[in-house]
Amino acid sequence: MxxxxxxxxxxxxxxxxxxxxxxxxAISPCPLATNISAIGFISRDIENRKRVFVNGLIYxxxxxxxxxxxxxxxxxxxxxxxxxxxxxxxxxxxxxxxLIIIGLVMLDVFKIKFxxxxxxxxxxxxEGKGSYWSTLLLGIVxxxxxxxxxxxxxxxxxxxxxxxxxxGLYLPIVFAIxxxxxxxxxxxxxxxxxxxxxxxxxHLKVFELWFRRVVAVLFIGVGIYYxxxxxxxx
Amino acid sequence: xxxxxxLASVLIVFLGIVSCxxxxxxxxxxxxxxxxxxxxYYFHFTxxxxxxxxxxxxxxxxxxxxxxxxxxxxEYSFTSLxxxxxxxxxxxxxxxxxxxxxxxxRGDRKLNITSEVWMAAHDxxxxxxxxxxxxDKVLF
Numbered sequence: 001m002x003x004x005x006x007x008x009x010x011x012x013x014x015x016x017x018x019x020x021x022x023x024x025x026a027i028s029p030c031p032l033a034t035n036i037s038a039i040g041f042i043s044r045d046i047e048n049r050k051r052v053f054v055n056g057l058i059y060x061x062x063x064x065x066x067x068x069x070x071x072x073x074x075x076x077x078x079x080x081x082x083x084x085x086x087x088x089x090x091x092x093x094x095x096x097x098x099l100i101i102i103g104l105v106m107l108d109v110f111k112i113k114f115x116x117x118x119x120x121x122x123x124x125x126x127e128g129k130g131s132y133w134s135t136l137l138l139g140i141v142x143x144x145x146x147x148x149x150x151x152x153x154x155x156x157x158x159x160x161x162x163x164x165x166x167x168g169l170y171l172p173i174v175f176a177i178x179x180x181x182x183x184x185x186x187x188x189x190x191x192x193x194x195x196x197x198x199x200x201x202x203h204l205k206v207f208e209l210w211f212r213r214v215v216a217v218l219f220i221g222v223g224i225y226y227x228x229x230x231x232x233x234x
Numbered sequence: 235x236x237x238x239x240x241l242a243s244v245l246i247v248f249l250g251i252v253s254c255x256x257x258x259x260x261x262x263x264x265x266x267x268x269x270x271x272x273x274x275y276y277f278h279f280t281x282x283x284x285x286x287x288x289x290x291x292x293x294x295x296x297x298x299x300x301x302x303x304x305x306x307x308x309e310y311s312f313t314s315l316x317x318x319x320x321x322x323x324x325x326x327x328x329x330x331x332x333x334x335x336x337x338x339x340r341g342d343r344k345l346n347i348t349s350e351v352w353m354a355a356h357d358x359x360x361x362x363x364x365x366x367x368x369x370d371k372v373l374f
Contacts, residue, residue: 084332156348
C-alpha cells in the first residue's frame with residue numbers, strides 16, 4: 001500500500017492516478033469482504049472457465065456503471081455533498097441485509113419473485129447456471145457500498161479530477177477496471193484450481209453444487225460480519 | 235399515571251439539555267467560522283477505518299506541534315466532528331461537507347485538504363508539511 005501511495009504522489013497523469021486509486025480500493029482491508037464474496041460469485045461456474053472470465057468482465061462493467069453514473073450525476077450539477085453523504089453514510093448499512101438475502105436465495109431457502117426480475121432471481125439460485133444480469137447487478141451494488149476508506153479515495157480524490165472537465169469523465173472506468181482486476185484474476189485462479197481438482201475426481205457437477213453452497217454461506221457470513229460491524233462502534 | 239408524568243418530565247428535561255447543548259455547539263462553531271481564528275475540521279462518520287483514525291491522530295498532533303502557543307491561546311484549533319450526529323449537520327452544510335473531509339477554515343476562507351492528508355496518514359512529518367501548507371494558504 002505504501003508503495004502505491006508513493007507512486008500516486010508522484011503521478012502527473014490522471015489516468016495513472018485513477019488506476020492506482022482503483023488498485024488501492026481493491027486491496028484495502030475494508031472492501032476485502034465484498035471482494036471475497038464477488039470472487040466466489042464470479043467463479044461459481046467452475047465447469048466453464050471462459051464463463052468465469054466473462055463474468056469477471058461483466059462484474060467490472062457493473063462497477064464502471066456505478067462509478068461513472070455517480071460521476072456524471074455530480075458533473076451535471078447534483079450536489080456532491082448530498083451524493084457523498086448519501087452513499088458514504090448508507091452504502092455499507094444496506095450491504096449487510098443484501099448479502100444475507102443473496103446468500104439465502106443462492107441456498108434456495110426462498111425464492112424472490114418480482115414480476116420483471118423473476119427470470120433473473122431464479123437464475124441466481126443453485127440450480128441455475130447463473131445469469132450475466134445478476135453479476136452485473138452485483139458489480140453495480142458492490143461499487144455503491146462505499147467503505148470509509150474507499151469513500152475518500154473515490155469522492156475526495158477521483159471525483160475532483162473527474163469532474164474538473166469533460167475530458168476526465170472516462171477516469172471512473174479506469175478506476176473501475178482497477179478495482180475489478182484483482183477480483184477477475186482470483187476468480188479465474190479459483191475456478192481453474194477447483195475445476196482441475198473436480199475433473200481429477202470426475203465429479204465436477206458435485207463439486208460445482210457444493211462450491212455454490214459454500215459461496216452462498218460466504219455471502220451470509222460476510223453479511224453477518226457487516227451487520228456486526230454496524231453495531232460495534234470503533 | 236404518576237409514572238407517566240415522571241417519565242414525561244424527565245424527557246422534557248433531557249430534551250432541554252440536548253437542545254441547549256447543540257445550541258451551544260452551534261454557536262461555538264458559528265463564532266469560530268465568522269472570526270479570524272484558524273480551525274482545522276475533520277469530519278467523519280461513526281464507522282471508521284484504520285487509516286481514518288491515523289489521519290485524525292496525526293493531524294491533531296501536527297496542529298498541536300506546529301502551533302503550540304496559538305492552540306493554547308485558542309487562536310488555532312483542531313476539531314473532530316461526527317457526521318452521524320445531528321449537531322454536526324449545520325456546520326457540515328455551511329462548509330459543503332458530505333463525507334470524510336479535512337478542512338482548514340479561517341473566516342470566509344476554506345480549503346479542503348482531504349486528499350493531501352490522506353496520503354500523509356501514517357507519517358507525522360509529512361502530515362505537518364500538509365497541515366502547515368493548508369493553514370498558510372488560508373492565512374495568506
